[in-house]
Amino acid sequence: MTLANAQYLLAARPVGLPKPSDWEYREEPAAEAGEGQFRVQLDYLSLDPAMRSWMNAGRSYVPPVEIGEVMRAQGIGHIIDSNHPKFEVGDTVSGAFGVQRYAVSDGKGVQQIDTSLAPAPVQLGVLGISGITAYFGLMDVGKIKEGETVVVSAAAGSVGNVAGQIAKIKGCRTIGIAGGAEKCRVLVEELGFDAAIDYKAGDVRKQLRSLAPDGVDVFLDNVGGEILEAVLACLARGARVVLSGAVSQYNSAERPKGPANYMQLLVARASMTGFVVFDYVKRYPEAIAELSGWIGSGQLKSREHVVEGGIEKFPETLLQLFTGGNTGKLVLAL
Amino acid sequence: MTLANAQYLLAARPVGLPKPSDWEYREEPAAEAGEGQFRVQLDYLSLDPAMRSWMNAGRSYVPPVEIGEVMRAQGIGHIIDSNHPKFEVGDTVSGAFGVQRYAVSDGKGVQQIDTSLAPAPVQLGVLGISGITAYFGLMDVGKIKEGETVVVSAAAGSVGNVAGQIAKIKGCRTIGIAGGAEKCRVLVEELGFDAAIDYKAGDVRKQLRSLAPDGVDVFLDNVGGEILEAVLACLARGARVVLSGAVSQYNSAERPKGPANYMQLLVARASMTGFVVFDYVKRYPEAIAELSGWIGSGQLKSREHVVEGGIEKFPETLLQLFTGGNTGKLVLAL
Numbered sequence: 134m135t136l137a138n139a140q141y142l143l144a145a146r147p148v149g150l151p152k153p154s155d156w157e158y159r160e161e162p163a164a165e166a167g168e169g170q171f172r173v174q175l176d177y178l179s180l181d182p183a184m185r186s187w188m189n190a191g192r193s194y195v196p197p198v199e200i201g202e203v204m205r206a207q208g209i210g211h212i213i214d215s216n217h218p219k220f221e222v223g224d225t226v227s228g229a230f231g232v233q234r235y236a237v238s239d240g241k242g243v244q245q246i247d248t249s250l251a252p253a254p255v256q257l258g259v260l261g262i263s264g265i266t267a268y269f270g271l272m273d274v275g276k277i278k279e280g281e282t283v284v285v286s287a288a289a290g291s292v293g294n295v296a297g298q299i300a301k302i303k304g305c306r307t308i309g310i311a312g313g314a315e316k317c318r319v320l321v322e323e324l325g326f327d328a329a330i331d332y333k334a335g336d337v338r339k340q341l342r343s344l345a346p347d348g349v350d351v352f353l354d355n356v357g358g359e360i361l362e363a364v365l366a367c368l369a370r371g372a373r374v375v376l377s378g379a380v381s382q383y384n385s386a387e388r389p390k391g392p393a394n395y396m397q398l399l400v401a402r403a404s405m406t407g408f409v410v411f412d413y414v415k416r417y418p419e420a421i422a423e424l425s426g427w428i429g430s431g432q433l434k435s436r437e438h439v440v441e442g443g444i445e446k447f448p449e450t451l452l453q454l455f456t457g458g459n460t461g462k463l464v465l466a467l
Numbered sequence: 468m469t470l471a472n473a474q475y476l477l478a479a480r481p482v483g484l485p486k487p488s489d490w491e492y493r494e495e496p497a498a499e500a501g502e503g504q505f506r507v508q509l510d511y512l513s514l515d516p517a518m519r520s521w522m523n524a525g526r527s528y529v530p531p532v533e534i535g536e537v538m539r540a541q542g543i544g545h546i547i548d549s550n551h552p553k554f555e556v557g558d559t560v561s562g563a564f565g566v567q568r569y570a571v572s573d574g575k576g577v578q579q580i581d582t583s584l585a586p587a588p589v590q591l592g593v594l595g596i597s598g599i600t601a602y603f604g605l606m607d608v609g610k611i612k613e614g615e616t617v618v619v620s621a622a623a624g625s626v627g628n629v630a631g632q633i634a635k636i637k638g639c640r641t642i643g644i645a646g647g648a649e650k651c652r653v654l655v656e657e658l659g660f661d662a663a664i665d666y667k668a669g670d671v672r673k674q675l676r677s678l679a680p681d682g683v684d685v686f687l688d689n690v691g692g693e694i695l696e697a698v699l700a701c702l703a704r705g706a707r708v709v710l711s712g713a714v715s716q717y718n719s720a721e722r723p724k725g726p727a728n729y730m731q732l733l734v735a736r737a738s739m740t741g742f743v744v745f746d747y748v749k750r751y752p753e754a755i756a757e758l759s760g761w762i763g764s765g766q767l768k769s770r771e772h773v774v775e776g777g778i779e780k781f782p783e784t785l786l787q788l789f790t791g792g793n794t795g796k797l798v799l800a801l
Contacts, residue, residue, distance in 0.1 A: 194734050357730070376733045391725030396691070399710045399741030400528050407733030 138163035139444050140233035143198050149386045156448050163235035171215035173236045179207040179257040180463040182454050185383035194409045203231040209253040232447050254437040258462030263291035266410040268420040270353050274408045275375045279304035281350035286360050289316040291462035296353050297326045298433050312457045337363035357382045362392045368401035376407040436461030472497035473778050474567035477532045483720045490782050497569035505549035507570045513541040513591040514797040516788050519717040528743045537565040543587040588771040592796030597625035600744040602754040604687050608742045609709045613638035615684035620694050623650035625796035630687050631660045632767050646791045671697035691716045696726045702735035710741040770795030
């Protein structure tokens with residue numbers, strides 16, 4: 134069966150926000166599944182801020198996407214052909230299939246998904262890498278304890294909104310930082326955050342000082358830049374800063390800015406620790422079990438922002454992550 | 468007995484390096500010891516990079532020295548009068564007596580010193596705050612382990628030279644970063660460092676990459692700025708960066724610079740932790756016992772840079788810390 138594949142390849146390394154000319158759209162016959170392989174038809178693509186960092190050259194926690202390669206992306210699809218003993222036609226699977234309609238895989242890094250548990254977009258969000266990142270970032274690296282004050286940046290994003298809810302479930306006081314009044318309203322009124330700071334509405338440091346007069350115990354940072362500096366200025370003794378991302382810096386055409394007041398870590402006897410969720414792959418089931426339980430009990434709300442319209446919408450949809458377009462997990466339906 | 472005291476008071480908050488006009492030199496009759504107090508004649512002053520940070524206004528790990536106050540400094544002296552039950556005339560004592568010839572104290576924070584163990588300058592250096600900082604910074608915060616690669620900045624300074632020697636004693640590979648060929652020679656030939664990098668002689672990052680191709684496991688930083696960035700670029704997986712000071716930033720007239728590549732902490736799954744030795748005051752005896760033992764066995768060398776000439780030399784001697792004048796602990800003999 135010859136199928137028409139459509140792909141987005143990286144055409145150039147972006148300077149600042151990715152431009153249309155940084156992508157190459159290609160249509161070609163979809164590859165067939167070889168021995169020990171299967172073929173997936175993608176249904177949903179996960180769009181994540183980290184994707185922007187993969188487009189840059191140089192050393193990072195994963196190799197960069199090379200020019201001329203299909204853009205890397207997590208996705209969920211269903212198997213349409215299989216020569217693999219463990220994957221059957223009709224299975225729903227999740228994996229790094231890339232920005233394309235059809236992908237061939239040998240099953241490495243691919244998970245079978247039970248869509249009776251939750252629909253596919255939820256499995257890419259709360260029960261996917263985003264929720265798992267929030268879970269281990271707070272529980273394992275941040276070591277949150279009941280009664281502590283926990284701050285989350287990009288709090289309306291896919292990781293942040295789950296992180297704030299987990300902190301709340303664990304008995305912490307939860308403050309989210311997000312851009313815009315509507316996002317802040319959703320955080321407090323719909324997702325149960327104790328407070329939200331609209332960074333577009335004024336001095337984050339000042340607002341945080343008044344909301345957390347005894348200081349911030351744990352900060353899960355997805356943003357970097359001025360927001361990181363504002364929170365560093367408000368740390369409690371022995372605070373833990375968990376570095377999960379730095380979305381404010383990924384599109385910077387200049388050299389990224391480090392936190393000028395990093396010596397607040399000394400003042401507060403605090404730590405700042407970098408963390409990559411992929412290191413926890415063996416413990417994903419532990420996170421998924423607990424997250425699923427909270428969804429089941431209604432304590433954890435799942436929030437997705439699904440954009441319809443197929444793969445052609447990929448370049449413009451990706452930009453929403455950097456212009457603040459989404460609340461919750463951004464997913465492109467194919 | 469009326470004695471002529473001489474003091475240096477902070478006259479103005481310096482911009483950049485402290486100028487003569489930032490100090491007020493005052494001669495006046497020395498205060499008498501009241502009830503429960505004793506009077507000390509200072510013999511040696513400890514000069515430390517952190518003193519520069521105490522001259523700045525604003526939140527830090529200790530309150531700033533106020534304008535018109537005697538400049539804060541650690542010192543060693545002998546008691547000349549006492550109305551205190553636990554301190555006797557003739558006792559040698561160490562404490563934060565300030566930059567002056569005579570000080571009155573109620574004994575709070577003052578330690579009795581056994582000069583038969585080691586001469587006073589050593590007690591301000593290896594067996595004083597500097598050595599204790601190196602000890603807990605590496606052992607407790609950095610958690611050095613045998614076989615690891617340990618890097619120390621300001622390695623010819625009072626904390627750095629001891630830290631490098633401790634790491635070596637504990638079976639680590641030790642690399643010091645210092646300014647100038649002669650300092651680097653002393654580190655390797657006299658103090659037993661495995662290697663030294665002269666930051667004045669070229670690209671620190673490049674030199675470090677070639678000296679530590681498998682990456683840096685523990686970095687005790689006293690410098691900040693470009694040296695911190697260079698080491699962050701060379702971290703091994705799971706590295707620990709211990710923030711002990713930031714001497715490159717204390718005299719900055721502009722806003723301090725944060726490490727632009729702080730997200731290397733994420734790439735390396737590394738942590739950066741601030742640390743203040745005063746938190747370990749109850750455990751000082753533990754450090755002093757081990758450090759004394761190593762001095763006794765000849766494994767640890769004590770290195771002081773004693774400047775003669777009395778209190779009038781204070782302002783110019785302090786500057787040596789920032790111009791790289793000293794190798795080992797800088798002490799002013801009164």
